[in-house]
Amino acid sequence: MKVAPLCTKCGSKPSVYFRPYSGERLCPGCFAASIRERVERTISRFRMFEFDSRIAVGVSGGKDSLSLLHLLVEIEEQFPKAEVIAVSIDEGVRGYRDEALRLAGEACRSLGVEWRTLSFADLFGLTMDEITGRRGELTPCSYCGVLRRRALNQAARDVEADRLATAHNLDDMAQTALLNLMRGDLRRLAGMHPAGSDLPGFVRRVKPFCEVPERESTLYAYLRGIEFQSRPCPYAETAMRTDIRRFLNRMEVKRPGIKFIIYRAALEIIPRISVGGAEPSGRCRICGEPTRGDVCRVCQLVGELSKEAEGEQPS
Ligand code: SF4
Ligand code: ZN
Numbered sequence: 001m002k003v004a005p006l007c008t009k010c011g012s013k014p015s016v017y018f019r020p021y022s023g024e025r026l027c028p029g030c031f032a033a034s035i036r037e038r039v040e041r042t043i044s045r046f047r048m049f050e051f052d053s054r055i056a057v058g059v060s061g062g063k064d065s066l067s068l069l070h071l072l073v074e075i076e077e078q079f080p081k082a083e084v085i086a087v088s089i090d091e092g093v094r095g096y097r098d099e100a101l102r103l104a105g106e107a108c109r110s111l112g113v114e115w116r117t118l119s120f121a122d123l124f125g126l127t128m129d130e131i132t133g134r135r136g137e138l139t140p141c142s143y144c145g146v147l148r149r150r151a152l153n154q155a156a157r158d159v160e161a162d163r164l165a166t167a168h169n170l171d172d173m174a175q176t177a178l179l180n181l182m183r184g185d186l187r188r189l190a191g192m193h194p195a196g197s198d199l200p201g202f203v204r205r206v207k208p209f210c211e212v213p214e215r216e217s218t219l220y221a222y223l224r225g226i227e228f229q230s231r232p233c234p235y236a237e238t239a240m241r242t243d244i245r246r247f248l249n250r251m252e253v254k255r256p257g258i259k260f261i262i263y264r265a266a267l268e269i270i271p272r273i274s275v276g277g278a279e280p281s282g283r284c285r286i287c288g289e290p291t292r293g294d295v296c297r298v299c300q301l302v303g304e305l306s307k308e309a310e311g312e313q314p315s
Contacts, residue, residue: 009034017219020256028223035220039071039208046195048206049163052081056161056203058152059086059107059115061100063221063228064167066107068209070226072165073111087155087164089148090119092127093233100229107226118155120147124302132235134308140235143301150289150298156203168194168207171214174259175244177266182244189266190273199279201290213259 004014005025013027026034043049057072059065069086076082086108091097101117108115121127124147132140156164168176173192180189194210209217221228236242251258280290286299295303 016223017216019216021260031216032220032223035067035212035216036071036074038211039068040075042194042211043075043206043208046206048165048195048208049079049082051079053163054083054085054159054161055163055165056085056087056156056159058155058164058166059088059104060167061088061097061102061104061229062167063226063230064169064209064214064217066103066226066228067217067221067224068165068167069107069111069113070224072208073113084113085159085161086113086115087152087159087161088115088117089151089155090117090121091144091148092120092129093235094129096229096231096233097128099231103227103229114159116155116159118151118158120151123147123151123154124298126302126305128235131305134305138301139240141241143305144235146297146301153202161203164196164203164205166205166207167209167217169209169212169214169217170259170263171245171248173207173210173266174248174262175241177262178244178248179241182240186273190270192266193270199290201280210263211260 004016007013007015007027007030008024009026009030013029015025015027017026017031018024019026024034049055055072055076057065057069059069069084072084076084086104088101088104090101105115107113119127128140128144131143152164152166173194176192177189180186180192194207196205196207198204212220220226248259248262280292282291282293283289284291284294284296284299286295286303289296289298291297
């Protein structure tokens with residue numbers, strides 16, 4: 001029987017993971033420790049939290065968010081004045097989100113973490129299942145992204161958090177960088193910085209997992225015995241992001257480390273982007289949330305969808 005090579009960190013235990021971009025072979029313990037160290041380094045490098053931060057963690061029930069929740073709860077133990085609260089958004093995707101929310105709730109109970117949920121139905125009067133039935137030109141993920149961003153901010157404000165930690169991993173960051181470049185959307189590119197920024201009306205968003213590749217986040221969850229939802233959202237296939245994800249995964253096999261290169265290049269570019277006047281300066285005349293124009297994007301989308309539904313009513 002073939003014996004696994006020894007871990008290059010501890011030199012004593014058999015390795016279970018080969019890290020192609022660094023050449024390391026790691027045993028389960030050294031692998032998990034390396035993820036925690038990387039997340040701690042990221043938090044301190046970008047000064048993501050204060051010693052007494054009240055941190056809302058966006059928990060979807062997937063591997064990244066549940067791994068992040070476990071890690072932040074552990075890290076927070078060193079900071080007695082800091083607090084972690086889990087917030088989840090129910091977008092209303094039947095057969096998908098309900099299972100993820102069950103797993104999120106169970107994880108919070110076992111970790112002793114306060115858990116709040118908000119639903120699209122309560123906030124916007126529409127579920128994603130209804131939106132996909134009515135939608136016009138946009139993909140389901142375009143609607144979902146705008147509405148979930150609002151819902152997460154609202155949930156973080158409801159629990160009086162001063163930080164909103166989301167579990168975007170390295171793959172998400174590299175995909176977002178390419179996606180925004182391909183759309184020519186420099187404002188969004190500038191907004192993807194993992195340290196976030198302080199804007200009136202918004203809880204500062206931070207991304208402690210931004211340097212953890214997706215496959216390592218998955219392995220971390222498996223090795224720690226974290227139960228997570230692995231089934232993808234039924235609407236995910238329609239997104240342009242899916243094409244970019246596949247492309248980047250193929251490139252990463254050919255050229256290990258390419259996702260890090262794209263992510264780091266984005267971090268270099270972001271401070272050089274001038275997005276003067278792009279920050280929300282006023283308030284939406286419908287919902288009162290911060291916006292650059294007269295009516296915010298959320299109210300525009302919800303308004304269009306509602307009109308479409310009225311148009312469908314028999315007269
Ligand atoms: Fe929403 Fe798209 Fe994610 Fe599904 S895949 S939860 S529609 S953003
Ligand atoms: Zn509005």
